[in-house]
Amino acid sequence: MSNNTYEDRLAIREALKQFGRLNKPVAELTDDSDLFGAGFTSHATVNVMLAIEDALDIEFPDELLNRSTFVSIEALAGAIQLSRGQQ
Amino acid sequence: MSTAEQPWAALRQRLIDAAVLAELGEPGMFALGGKFNQVFDALDDLYVHTFADLDAESWRFPPVEPKSLFEKTDYVASFPQLTGSLSVFTGDNREHAELLRVRAAGEPWEELLHPGGLMMSPAACHPLYALLTGTLPEAGRTFDVLGSCFRHEPSPDPMRMQTFRMHEFVHAGTAESAQAHRDSTAPRLVAMLESLGLEIEYVPANDPFFGRTGRIMAANQREAALKFELTTKVYQDQAGATAIGSANYHNDHFGTAFGINSADGQVAHTACLGLGMERTVLALFARHGMNISDWPQSVRSVLWKANEH
Numbered sequence: 001m002s003n004n005t006y007e008d009r010l011a012i013r014e015a016l017k018q019f020g021r022l023n024k025p026v027a028e029l030t031d032d033s034d035l036f037g038a039g040f041t042s043h044a045t046v047n048v049m050l051a052i053e054d055a056l057d058i059e060f061p062d063e064l065l066n067r068s069t070f071v072s073i074e075a076l077a078g079a080i081q082l083s084r085g086q087q
Numbered sequence: 088m089s090t091a092e093q094p095w096a097a098l099r100q101r102l103i104d105a106a107v108l109a110e111l112g113e114p115g116m117f118a119l120g121g122k123f124n125q126v127f128d129a130l131d132d133l134y135v136h137t138f139a140d141l142d143a144e145s146w147r148f149p150p151v152e153p154k155s156l157f158e159k160t161d162y163v164a165s166f167p168q169l170t171g172s173l174s175v176f177t178g179d180n181r182e183h184a185e186l187l188r189v190r191a192a193g194e195p196w197e198e199l200l201h202p203g204g205l206m207m208s209p210a211a212c213h214p215l216y217a218l219l220t221g222t223l224p225e226a227g228r229t230f231d232v233l234g235s236c237f238r239h240e241p242s243p244d245p246m247r248m249q250t251f252r253m254h255e256f257v258h259a260g261t262a263e264s265a266q267a268h269r270d271s272t273a274p275r276l277v278a279m280l281e282s283l284g285l286e287i288e289y290v291p292a293n294d295p296f297f298g299r300t301g302r303i304m305a306a307n308q309r310e311a312a313l314k315f316e317l318t319t320k321v322y323q324d325q326a327g328a329t330a331i332g333s334a335n336y337h338n339d340h341f342g343t344a345f346g347i348n349s350a351d352g353q354v355a356h357t358a359c360l361g362l363g364m365e366r367t368v369l370a371l372f373a374r375h376g377m378n379i380s381d382w383p384q385s386v387r388s389v390l391w392k393a394n395e396h
Contacts, residue, residue, distance in 0.1 A: 041340070042307040043161050046300040065302040067310050 012076045015051035031073040045070045058083045094325035095244040105377035114241035115249035126368045129390040137279045143231035148214040150235035156217045157206040159344040165296050169238040171207035174200035207237030211253040212359050216345040225350045227260020246329050251365040261349045265358035272360040273334035284386045285319045292316040321373045331366040
């Protein structure tokens with residue numbers, strides 16, 4: 001995995017903080033924590049995705065627009081990498 | 088394909104020729120004739136009778152709802168393309184004169200109106216949730232809601248009106264009781280529609296969420312198996328099946344948005360069974376013909392005996 005994932009993870013955490021509507025502080029989540037278990041909803045995933053795309057100037061391809069992309073910070077970081085690969 | 092060859096064109100013409108419907112001059116806008124209303128009333132009676140055992144509390148709402156209520160449902164985030172808001176004139180004499188001038192010039196005077204703080208209700212059950220803020224009783228509550236819905240999807244297909252009525256049986260309670268409501272009422276509605284001679288399929292579905300972000304919403308909805316539709320083939324094999332009803336488990340979406348708790352202190356879960364009244368009435372005319380007196384006796388006796396119970 002390339003070394004820019006640290007910034008990616010910061011951007012993911014910032015987006016979750018602002019738009020995730022989670023039921024616990026983002027700082028308490030590990031990269032593997034189940035976001036849906038932490039109260040993440042479908043409506044919130046939409047806003048988090050848009051915030052991440054905006055912050056990192058990427059666009060998630062259509063095939064990544066599903067629940068598994070949003071299941072954890074780790075999964076989101078992987079999706080960001082895949083999105084860059086397609087640009 | 089020309090307009091006349093579209094699968095809906097023949098049905099539309101038959102409905103209009105038989106005065107079941109009359110056109111109002113905009114796509115998806117119809118007046119409903121006496122024959123239509125006769126079937127509508129009988130269907131509605133049958134539906135209420137079929138689910139009488141739910142002992143549902145009856146509520147009726149206006150066709151518009153306050154924007155504050157509309158906001159809580161997140162509807163405009165998910166379905167901006169279907170949303171309609173009500174605009175009103177709030178001007179003075181000078182602005183009235185301007186409106187008269189613009190109108191006389193044949194220009195769009197509606198642009199001089201301002202948002203009135205009212206939204207067209209897109210679903211019959213939405214305004215109900217605003218009444219439920221607080222804590223539900225142990226068994227939850229079940230409701231009978233018949234309301235007018237507006238969805239901006241103008242279409243020449245008579246099965247897709249811009250305003251229509253939806254009759255719903257809604258339950259608010261726990262995750263278990265909400266899912267049980269959906270899963271126990273849906274097969275009974277399928278059976279009721281089949282007793283009217285309609286061939287029904289009960290299939291997983293998703294709402295028409297808007298745009299790229301909508302793909303996530305739709306995928307989530309399908310993955311979690313939240314929505315099912317009752318579909319029937321109005322146009323035989325010339326077009327896909329049309330949904331005439333749906334059975335939805337909303338999870339805690341409305342419970343969270345409207346501050347509704349179940350008796351155990353958890354956020355309430357909700358579910359609804361909805362019958363699209365206009366679509367179902369038209370599916371019956373499409374299936375059995377434009378003369379009600381020629382409909383199969385088996386169908387007529389189900390529709391017009393429900394009253395006698």
